[in-house]
Amino acid sequence: MSALGIDALSAILLIPIGTAALLALLPGYWVTARLNVVATLATLVAALSLFFSERSAPGHYLLVDDLNIVFVALNTFVGFTTSVFSASYIAHELETGRLTPTYLRFYHAMYQILMFAMNLALTANNIGLMWVAIELATLTTVLMVGIYRTHEALEAAWKYFILGSVGIALALFGTILVYLAARPVVGEGQDAMLWTVLIDRVARFDPALLNVAFVFLLLGYGTKVGLVPLHAWLPDAHAEGPTPISAVLSGLLLNVALYAILRFKMLLAANTRAIAPGPLMVALGLISVVFAAFMLYRRRDIKRMFAYSSIEHMGIIAFAFGMGGPLANFAGLLHMTMHSLTKSAIFFTVGHISQVKGSQKMADINGLTETHPALGWTLVVGVFAISGLPPLGIFMSEFLVVSSTFARQPLLAITLVLGLLVAFGALLLRLNGLAFGEPTGSTAPAKASYVPMYAHLGLVLAAGLYLPPPLVAWFQHVASLLG
């Protein structure tokens, strides 16, 4: 029944926004942390039911199609596991006094608003609405990055705010240009901003205007993806904010911004007279991979290091989607999923580690497998996964990206492999000290929630060993949509 589809769709938006209002009012840690978890779980259930319910016709504001349903499912799943991690993380922050009860209320409300904004951005059918949702997501994360109100946190939040706003401003300009291109064909008003209308009739749009629009949109949303040279905010924001936010930023918000770029890439691809959008994305992606790989060597802060690793992986994903074609798109989708799961698992682990050791500097964190075996070995598995070792999922997706590129552009593939190897070396070098060095720092037992990390890494391992055929079929279908 179509009513069910609408219900599930509005549920993934209404549950977070309703809970946010509730969380802003309720005092106390015990209730709010649990409410946060329950709400994200309910959102996840609603998102999964989208797969099974019959879809209604796309409306003026919202849309569910085969492409965004993948993003929504990933978004709500990682949102749920992060809220579980967040509950134990925040408990520790309250004990140590880094967060006061007022800020706790604020934090939880913001977490739900962020989930709402991301879901809205993913399901928006109106490109203006999508822009608004991404701006809302940016603003909430700015506030959360600055929540500790330390010197560094404020500077990181300020930098993020300034660069993020510039990016979002460029994206709005691009959105206006798309409207201008659509107006002569579609006519004035609402319809000229509807994604479903645009993609149907884009073939007759003015190609020159579309080209300029895409450049603005790529630079604007690309700032939010963290593509080099627009990445300057990303390491600071990851390092100084609460760790659950680092996990959500890396695992989800970057994907949401990339999703926006993909939508517009599809528009350009459907207009034969416009420039091919792929090479631009390939160039930015490749620069990001190589740059981030070399930057990994000089890191001293553990969260900052994994932030650079996120830049590298977003580069790989942008590269894969830029190459296009069924195989590269498939690899890009798979890599995006694997990266979200792995990177958020790493941030969960790192969050507990830095709490236990009381520091984020890698010099203070050594010999984890001896002092905290469970956390240490999880970190080892996580870093193995993120650096692309078999049999974990990222190996498979990276292998697909590289092999599909080799067949078409050997030179690009060689550069990409070089970047991957450099990053691999940096990560293993650091991991050696972190996990197996001479033990330093506190040996106090960690009060960690292991379930989210194990769940994520378990999924990554499972995907590396065996991808269920329905999932493969679904991804192949989406990859063919992306063109």
Add this chain to the structure above:
Amino acid sequence: MDGLVFDIAHLFAGGLVLVSFMMLYQDRLYALLNIFALHAIVLALSVGWQAYIQGAPHLYITTAIALLFKGIVIPVALHRIIQRLGIHREIETVVGIGMTMLAGIGLVALSMVVMLRVTADADRLAREDVALALSVVLLGLLMMVTRRNAVSQVVGFMSLENGLILAATGAKGMPLVVEISVAFSVLIAFIVIGIFLFRIRERFDTVDIHALDRFQGDRG
């Protein structure tokens, strides 16, 4: 009549670019705020004219917000903040005024060349408006990178946002987004003024971003 309609719209949009240039060479915060108020008023005139010629009454809301909020409330509030923080001294710019102006001229030329070429098919009014709006946006960006002071960066951002509104209103019949983008500029202004400046003030005795720059990249 059509010629006059076009000329007046052109006059206001061009005036906005001129005022953007005026903001570039201000070296005192109070003067900068006054010019920003002027910027907002010119924007209000331009949007009001668009509302009139397009017969789009909802644009009058945008006009009112630009006039009252950006033209009066924000400048007055920022005045107060500057007074309370005692930072009404000169603005340190990263690059000299002369270079900034030259770069500004280059950016305007760039946006004219790019936008006029690609919008050849669009109607004349939208075409000029979008090209001028892009100039305002780029000048706002230029201001943000050439200033170190948090207040003037915010002013730069708001002038950039004014350029976006000019573009959005110039695109005839663009739905929804006008109101929403205005609401967001209000929200941004609130966030910036309310939270960042006060927090920065609370923690450090300066609103100069450069003084916050003690840690660059990693801390060892």
